[in-house]
Amino acid sequence: MTLVVTSSKLPNKANIESILWRGFVLPGHEACQLFSRDARWHLEGTAVFSHEQQPCRLTYEVVCDPAWRTLSGKVEGWLGNTEVGIQIKTIPPNTGGLMRLSNQM
DSSP: OOOEEEEEEEEEEEEEEEEEOSSSSSEEEEEEEEEHHHHEEEEEEEEEEEETTTTEEEEEEEEEOOOEEEEEEEEEEEETTTTEEEEEEEOTTTSOSSSSEEEEE
């Protein structure tokens, strides 16, 4: 397994950690960044791999509050000829629900 980790600071992003690795479950690679912005944690990345002999590219973003509670998540990309797009957002307390899902395709 190949693993590369870097740290840096870019405008509007603090505490950036970047990582690149080669998949060990499915053949492929993944790269992501973990950073804080506007008092929230962000995990953003892209995975490129083969699934059931189909090429796949998925980008994702997860946003958490300062206590690491998930606020939202998003995955977009494609698997073979099929587009993928889903977004998950938490619903504020006392609104009668837990999560809202939306298909962005």
